[in-house]
Amino acid sequence: MSGNIKFSPEQGREMASEIIRRRDTIEGELNALSNLISGELCAQWEGAASRQYADQYEQLKSSVMANFVTMLEDLSAQLNSIVEAMEAADQDIASKIKMV
Numbered sequence: 001m002s003g004n005i006k007f008s009p010e011q012g013r014e015m016a017s018e019i020i021r022r023r024d025t026i027e028g029e030l031n032a033l034s035n036l037i038s039g040e041l042c043a044q045w046e047g048a049a050s051r052q053y054a055d056q057y058e059q060l061k062s063s064v065m066a067n068f069v070t071m072l073e074d075l076s077a078q079l080n081s082i083v084e085a086m087e088a089a090d091q092d093i094a095s096k097i098k099m100v
Contacts, residue, residue: 005086012083016076023072030065 007015037057042050 009083009087012079012086016079016083019072019076019079023069023076026072027069030061030069034061 034057037054042054045053
């Protein structure tokens with residue numbers, strides 16, 4: 001059984017834009033966190049443990065966090081593609097109605 005589509009293309013585009021805005025917010029927070037760890041924390045904590053902690057953070061940042069940001073970009077792009085497909089299907093149905 002098919003479900004109902006209860007959002008307009010405009011709402012879909014707005015949701016996709018909101019995902020990107022939230023991605024930007026997350027990136028800003030990640031940058032602030034990086035500054036906190038590489039700046040303030042490392043300035044106050046020296047030694048092998050400090051370097052290991054900072055290295056581990058950088059590894060996690062470059063893998064897990066970067067993948068999360070990419071996932072948000074992909075979700076936004078996919079939602080925009082769905083909206084375009086909805087609009088194309090609507091246009092196709094409208095053109096078939098005119099032909100009858």
